[in-house]
Amino acid sequence: MHLNVASVCKSFGYGPKAKQVLDSVSFDLHSGQFMALVGSSGSGKSTVMRLIAGLERPSSGEIRLDGQRIRGPGADRGMVFQKYSLYPWLTAAQNVAFGMRLQGRPKAEVRERTAYFLEVVGLVDSARLLPRELSGGMQQRVAIARSLAAEPKVLLLDEPFGALDLQIRESMQEFLHRLWLQTGLTALLITHDLEEALLLAQEVHIMAPRPGRIVRSVRADLDRSSLAHLRVSQPFLALREELASCLRGLDSNLTA
């Protein structure tokens, strides 16, 4: 799997009212990689994700998945939204099965894979519950299981834990990290939380707003055997501080 984003620009609106939200964004994502885009609101990071998902078209530049130019949304790019994306009339299990049923997979296979992915996200006991009966963290785990069950080549995570409480966030970060180790998924995470990005991703791009663009890219090759230790380890803190000051610099440029 190779996702190639090449000099992508995006403007909304036409003529003098046109507003450029992305300016020449480029990066590559390969199989098994976990990448994060970090930026404040208005940095266009969500737009990058929607372009990759095929929900929007780039104004110029191109996005290719395994050499194929992206022309619209498809099951090869799974997406997890910040919230409100579970189907409220379906149980957790039916939500997980939803994509596979859209794809018209055989019933037996759907049942088997649903059970498997519910187990992967640790929600076997909640299979028959409706979304409103699940906590926010559980809902997001169902959403992730639903995306994975449809076998995407790349998982797009748009601030997946942005609406959760701090403690739940931390346990969800652990969960996502284990899931990545366990399933070898390829993921692109969007977040405004620098710590979250550095914990989970080996490659982090910092985005600046108006127009959105990548201003800094770092490889974060850290020892991730224990996220709890990583959070307080020296190299992690140093890298976090360095990037945080970079982000702060962008903000002060803005207000000046």
Added chain:
Amino acid sequence: MRSSEADPLKRWSSLRRFLAQPWVLGLIGVATVVLIWLLTTASGAVDKLFLPSPQAVWHAGQSQWQSGVLLKDAVASIQRVFIGFALSAGLALPVGIAMGTNPTICRLLEPLMALIRYMPAPAFIPLLIIYFGLEELPKILLIFIGTFFFNTLMIMDAVKFVPSELVETALTLGGRGLPILTRVVAPFIAPQVLDTYRINMASAWNLVIVAELVAATEGLGKRISLAQRFLRTDDIFVGLIVIGLVGLTIDLGFRFLMRKACAWAN
């Protein structure tokens, strides 16, 4: 037991629990009106011709039932309502969904519908009689005209409020076109559609009576206008009460359907 009866505080709280049951106060409200009605007529303060006693209305109802008129009238009215409303509901669903999902269709039809919606449906009766005579068709069309535009616009609104995340999730799971409509949009709007039908059913029921008052050979509205001619206020009361009860039954039926079919939305 004795001690709790002796304790006014406990008695008060058990009374409050009793009143908190959903149907208790409603029944008290109805019973109060019937009681006032009973007392007023029993006192002889009002001429029986203007306000028949509850007993007289009950007897009138019994004789209408025994002669078979009541059932025939009710069936005639209910049938008109159901045919007219089924047409309206059946057509409003695809049109409303089309308007809610496609901005071009919406811009094309919305002003037209918003305009017609404000024309009172009974004002169409003279035209309908000129075009289609006095048979069933004009009455059914009246119900259609009176409910179709409301149904359509309310369904359109329901569709517009389908969260984009739900649709986009389906797209990123490999969904396309029709399956998104049937598996995402349709289940999401189902509760609002049922509620829309429930609300507009009430005006369908109003309209059928209006249509029958103007021209009909049978029906609950027809019975009322006949009764007026012979100053049979007891028969008018029977008609009014039956119309209310049938309407209420339909309303409760929709509520029941919604609880059963859309448990997730409660």
